[in-house]
Amino acid sequence: MPLDSSTYALAHLRVDGRRWKELRRIHGQMSTQAAADGSSYFEMGNTKIICTVLGPRQPTKSGGRDQSREAIIEVEIGVAGFSGMDRKKRSRNDKRTQEMQYTISSAFASTVFTSQYPHSTITIVLHVLSQDGALLAACINAATLALIDAGVPMQDYIAACTTGSTASYASNDEDADPLLDLNGMEELELPFLTMGTSGGEDKVNVLVMETRIQMPRLEAMVSVGLDGCKQVRNILDGIVREHGKKLLSSR
Amino acid sequence: MTSLKRSYASSTTPSTTLSSKTYLRTLRSGKVQKVVRELYLRQDIPCSSQLCSTCIDLAPAGFHGKQDPPVLSATPAGTTQYPQGHYLVPDTNAFLTAMDLFEAEDAARDVIVLQTVLEEVKNRSLPLYHRLIALTKNEGKRFYVFFNDFRLETYVTREAGESINDRNDRAVRKACSWYGSHLQDAVKARQSARCPAVVMLSDDRENLRKAKEDGLIASGLQDYVSGLPDADRLLDMVAASRDQRATRDEKAKMVYPEYMSMSAMLTGVKAGSLHQGTFSVSPYNYLEGTVHVPAFDRPLIIQGRENSNRAVSGDIVVLEVLPKDQWKAPSSKVIEEDDLTKNENAENEDESAEGVVTEKERRALQEEVKRAHGKVAEGKPQPTAKVVGVIKRNWRQYVGHVDKDSVRSEAKQSRAQQTVFLIPMDKRIPKIKVRTRQAGDLLGKRVLVTIDSWDRDSRYPVGHFIRSLGELETKGAETEALLLEWDVQYRPFPKSVLDCLPAEGHDWKVPADTADPGWKGRRDLRDLLVCSIDPPGCVDIDDALHAKLLPNGNFEVGVHIADVSHFVKPNNAMDKEASLRGTTVYLVDKRIDMLPMLLGTDLCSLKPYVERYAFSVLWELDQNADIVNATFTKSVIRSREAFSYERAQLRIDDQSQQDELTQGMRHLMMLSKKLRAKRMAAGALNLASPEVRIEAESETSDPVDVKTKQLLDTNQLVEEFMLLANISVAGKNYSAFPQTALLRRHAAPPKTNFEELANQLKVKKNLELRSDSSKALADSLDTCTDPSDPFFNTLVRILATRCMMSAEYFCSGTQAYPEFRHYGLASEIYTHFTSPIRRYADLEAHRQLAAAIDYEPLDASLQSKSKLEAVCKNINVRHRNAQMAGRASVEYYVGQALKGRVLTEDGFVMRIFSNGFVVFVPRFGIEGLIRLRDLGGGKEVESVFDAEEYSLSFGERKVELFEKLKVRIEDEAEEGTGKRKIKLSLV
Numbered sequence A: 001m002p003l004d005s006s007t008y009a010l011a012h013l014r015v016d017g018r019r020w021k022e023l024r025r026i027h028g029q030m031s032t033q034a035a036a037d038g039s040s041y042f043e044m045g046n047t048k049i050i051c052t053v054l055g056p057r058q059p060t061k062s063g064g065r066d067q068s069r070e071a072i073i074e075v076e077i078g079v080a081g082f083s084g085m086d087r088k089k090r091s092r093n094d095k096r097t098q099e100m101q102y103t104i105s106s107a108f109a110s111t112v113f114t115s116q117y118p119h120s121t122i123t124i125v126l127h128v129l130s131q132d133g134a135l136l137a138a139c140i141n142a143a144t145l146a147l148i149d150a151g152v153p154m155q156d157y158i159a160a161c162t163t164g165s166t167a168s169y170a171s172n173d174e175d176a177d178p179l180l181d182l183n184g185m186e187e188l189e190l191p192f193l194t195m196g197t198s199g200g201e202d203k204v205n206v207l208v209m210e211t212r213i214q215m216p217r218l219e220a221m222v223s224v225g226l227d228g229c230k231q232v233r234n235i236l237d238g239i240v241r242e243h244g245k246k247l248l249s250s251r
Numbered sequence B: 001m002t003s004l005k006r007s008y009a010s011s012t013t014p015s016t017t018l019s020s021k022t023y024l025r026t027l028r029s030g031k032v033q034k035v036v037r038e039l040y041l042r043q044d045i046p047c048s049s050q051l052c053s054t055c056i057d058l059a060p061a062g063f064h065g066k067q068d069p070p071v072l073s074a075t076p077a078g079t080t081q082y083p084q085g086h087y088l089v090p091d092t093n094a095f096l097t098a099m100d101l102f103e104a105e106d107a108a109r110d111v112i113v114l115q116t117v118l119e120e121v122k123n124r125s126l127p128l129y130h131r132l133i134a135l136t137k138n139e140g141k142r143f144y145v146f147f148n149d150f151r152l153e154t155y156v157t158r159e160a161g162e163s164i165n166d167r168n169d170r171a172v173r174k175a176c177s178w179y180g181s182h183l184q185d186a187v188k189a190r191q192s193a194r195c196p197a198v199v200m201l202s203d204d205r206e207n208l209r210k211a212k213e214d215g216l217i218a219s220g221l222q223d224y225v226s227g228l229p230d231a232d233r234l235l236d237m238v239a240a241s242r243d244q245r246a247t248r249d250e251k252a253k254m255v256y257p258e259y260m261s262m263s264a265m266l267t268g269v270k271a272g273s274l275h276q277g278t279f280s281v282s283p284y285n286y287l288e289g290t291v292h293v294p295a296f297d298r299p300l301i302i303q304g305r306e307n308s309n310r311a312v313s314g315d316i317v318v319l320e321v322l323p324k325d326q327w328k329a330p331s332s333k334v335i336e337e338d339d340l341t342k343n344e345n346a347e348n349e350d351e352s353a354e355g356v357v358t359e360k361e362r363r364a365l366q367e368e369v370k371r372a373h374g375k376v377a378e379g380k381p382q383p384t385a386k387v388v389g390v391i392k393r394n395w396r397q398y399v400g401h402v403d404k405d406s407v408r409s410e411a412k413q414s415r416a417q418q419t420v421f422l423i424p425m426d427k428r429i430p431k432i433k434v435r436t437r438q439a440g441d442l443l444g445k446r447v448l449v450t451i452d453s454w455d456r457d458s459r460y461p462v463g464h465f466i467r468s469l470g471e472l473e474t475k476g477a478e479t480e481a482l483l484l485e486w487d488v489q490y491r492p493f494p495k496s497v498l499d500c501l502p503a504e505g506h507d508w509k510v511p512a513d514t515a516d517p518g519w520k521g522r523r524d525l526r527d528l529l530v531c532s533i534d535p536p537g538c539v540d541i542d543d544a545l546h547a548k549l550l551p552n553g554n555f556e557v558g559v560h561i562a563d564v565s566h567f568v569k570p571n572n573a574m575d576k577e578a579s580l581r582g583t584t585v586y587l588v589d590k591r592i593d594m595l596p597m598l599l600g601t602d603l604c605s606l607k608p609y610v611e612r613y614a615f616s617v618l619w620e621l622d623q624n625a626d627i628v629n630a631t632f633t634k635s636v637i638r639s640r641e642a643f644s645y646e647r648a649q650l651r652i653d654d655q656s657q658q659d660e661l662t663q664g665m666r667h668l669m670m671l672s673k674k675l676r677a678k679r680m681a682a683g684a685l686n687l688a689s690p691e692v693r694i695e696a697e698s699e700t701s702d703p704v705d706v707k708t709k710q711l712l713d714t715n716q717l718v719e720e721f722m723l724l725a726n727i728s729v730a731g732k733n734y735s736a737f738p739q740t741a742l743l744r745r746h747a748a749p750p751k752t753n754f755e756e757l758a759n760q761l762k763v764k765k766n767l768e769l770r771s772d773s774s775k776a777l778a779d780s781l782d783t784c785t786d787p788s789d790p791f792f793n794t795l796v797r798i799l800a801t802r803c804m805m806s807a808e809y810f811c812s813g814t815q816a817y818p819e820f821r822h823y824g825l826a827s828e829i830y831t832h833f834t835s836p837i838r839r840y841a842d843l844e845a846h847r848q849l850a851a852a853i854d855y856e857p858l859d860a861s862l863q864s865k866s867k868l869e870a871v872c873k874n875i876n877v878r879h880r881n882a883q884m885a886g887r888a889s890v891e892y893y894v895g896q897a898l899k900g901r902v903l904t905e906d907g908f909v910m911r912i913f914s915n916g917f918v919v920f921v922p923r924f925g926i927e928g929l930i931r932l933r934d935l936g937g938g939k940e941v942e943s944v945f946d947a948e949e950y951s952l953s954f955g956e957r958k959v960e961l962f963e964k965l966k967v968r969i970e971d972e973a974e975e976g977t978g979k980r981k982i983k984l985s986l987v
């Protein structure tokens, strides 16, 4: 039994040795699959995602003609059976997966210039290879990279991260520190929220919280989350620029 | 609103190095998981020594800008070995074997707890882990947790082929060597002279050897403690070390069978071939234990040491049922440990060499078996079982005394180490073997010990002394002993708790100005004629009552309860302390409060003639005492009078008193009788338990006489309205918080519980006891009378009480509604609301009710089911312990009151064994065993025991169950131990 998050107060160190405001190691690559219109591979700690983007293109489904004036963003998430600690197959109709799909789709609908592609569909396919917390955030970041790779015009990146609080809901610990970027073990023990912003920290596109938290602690969490998203955005930006340089030099 | 946009990235982002660790973990279900985790190694973890200036600003501040000050003293204490001062770095086993030493107030300061060690301690023992965590929070002890596995320089990867233990030992050595050189640099930078030694504490020889090789300072536990002042006392706190055990192992003979592996047990329990339950030892026969398992109605019986295989009463064990030819009837004989094993020698176990079972024990058991076999034809052999493993030990600290016969040399000055037996007060706990150098000093004292281990090669568990409580039989020592034995927190409230009290102290008053925030949401009930009725001398007045006739012929009745939740806010230090204590404990001459005196006896207490905050339940009751409506409100009241039960009774009976207050009390009396009649008709049980009052001379508090408590109508008056309030509040809280209401239930007893008693009544008195419902039971209890003896009915009720389940607190979300039922009160829902000064459950109910009536929002801790469950679990235990401690205190005082006296009293036979019988003496509420051997002057008497007829004949005399007889009561100081006991004998 390794130590759990209750030992944070002893030395202000988290279960994996980080301080409260530190992100995990983030690694990303673009254009990982040549066959897709756009693709990326993204890691936040041990959470690993492959993302491919198809489109914009005409809807494949036959039947009623799509009369919409804007592109539809479809999201498919596949969670590999080996990705979690328990070997468990999640079905495509899993409630949580569906909810994540919807969240990601509506987040990008607010930043992609969908009106430029009426009657068409943009499909984002996410494969979760490994899960260790911040699943939704990592999916959003991976999708951002893949959309950029696909050349889909959008206002700005959506960069996402999670924030939590060191004290569990029921204890009224005044000194609770907010925590940036929880890993899987922390997510099981602590209250947390997922946040995605664009334009650095100007616009909040995603804010999801499924655990309970006392109101007074929320402010600190949101504040740390905004700053975390800005850090993630800088990292994403670095990855994009690096990729761009490589493209230019290979010409 | 301030902007949420802030930048937190530190100016000098610390560099971290990423590593990872992978390990396998076995789940309870037997599944194996592979866990991969990242590790961020860093260099900003301080050494936390006040000597070091480089580490001071090393650790980044927390979100609130707080930074932890360095923990370890710049001038740590020196010893003979380390005169320059030293920091201790204990390894895992040091903490496991000597936690008491580390907790000792005058030893072991400036300790570095390594992360590696903390993790291992957690793996090995959760209770010890929690004690260690508590130590790190104790500022005076200066324990610092150094996260060595996160610091780059001290991180150690496990090498191929290296065992986890070896890797951890290496990590401890590496941390020591880092600390050593780091401190040296720090001292050089300060140019001061004293550099404290970093001492690694370990009992692992290999580890010590390697440490010496690496040039580290290392010491074995024993060696280290020997160098401290007062070493003898401290040495006793160190459990027999691995080293000593190792040398014994070579020649040791295994006297107990080996336990099964945990996974084999779990699989067996799952498959149904093995059974799991809590081991409990019979108070009459220390060689017989019983375990209730879900698979059977009746408990499984475990007879003999070999079958109980090192299980101690309270452990959670796994059992295997023995083949049917070994099934037995439960023992009909009293067997006490001191009788059979009196002359054993604690020192030389192998020489006595009789294996697990001594010859005498074997003989005693043999007789049992013979008897059981003879009886098989008539048939009630019950399944027996043997213990094949222990899931969880429930060892605690035990109070007892040193067995005089086991002490080799009594000379006080003898400092030779010897092994002695400690006899626990609790008869169900076996003797404990303890090594000590203070045997001479400890003789005749009450001492506190703990069990460390019980290995296969040892007939008795091995433990160590913690401290002495004082001379046997002195009031101080005996009181502390029973408080410790029942785990009652009796230390004075710490400052942090007292800081939560209102600053005005005793001058606090209900604000005169009704615009004050304290009045918000409160009803002004000061004009009501409220009074309180309590036992004489009661100072913590929880409740007060009033009643008045309404114009429509109905009655307005109010129960007003002290508004404790106004003063005790959730989750502050005072609330935490109260939730830990759970209840006030009443001893004969002492009260151990749940809340500080200022609240309990003054600010909350509904004293007469002053205004107090209250939480009121107001009903409109009709002439039949049916509820027309009920309202709940926070209020301000002014009690007109505080009555004792007797004075209230006199006032009600005195027809010359016609004032409004007395009239109100008469209304209350009339209504309470109707309420009671309704409850009884619904099947509420009227159970008796012998309650004894001790009369003491006030100044010396030496007991003078013992009297059985008297019940007056006014007692019942108060009780009825308290029940009514509790039931009303329970319903209200449950409707507001269906998942998290704190309630109290009393499960219906399983039918088999009453079988024995019903049979006894049938055989001896031709009476029928029915137990199919509480109503049937209540009715048939009424018929169990003996015209020639009015006490017989009470005796039956006492016996019936013992067949009941105990009531318990629970969180409403954990049970289905039908399970809420309170069997004894015949109410479908119940809670405790009326005594918040002395019960934590009531305080929680107050908070829930306050939220239910929208007086204030509900605290988060009361919305979490898991938190509430933990609270319930704790207060259930505390409640039971408080009752037991109270009972033990009465017992002690009855003993003291009878000291030096010889009395002849009426007694009733309540249980018959083949070699003795138990007699209950109503006047003192005591029961005692009369053994045939004592009647025969030390020799067993020829006797005939008839288990079917519940009788025992010896000589001319025949003793039958329920028989009334005269007994002589005297007190007797047991030889050998000097323990005072009440002795009954037949006249």
Ligand SMILES: [Zn+2]
Binding pocket: B046, B047, B048, B049, B052, B053, B054, B055, B182, B186
């Ligand atoms: Zn330092």
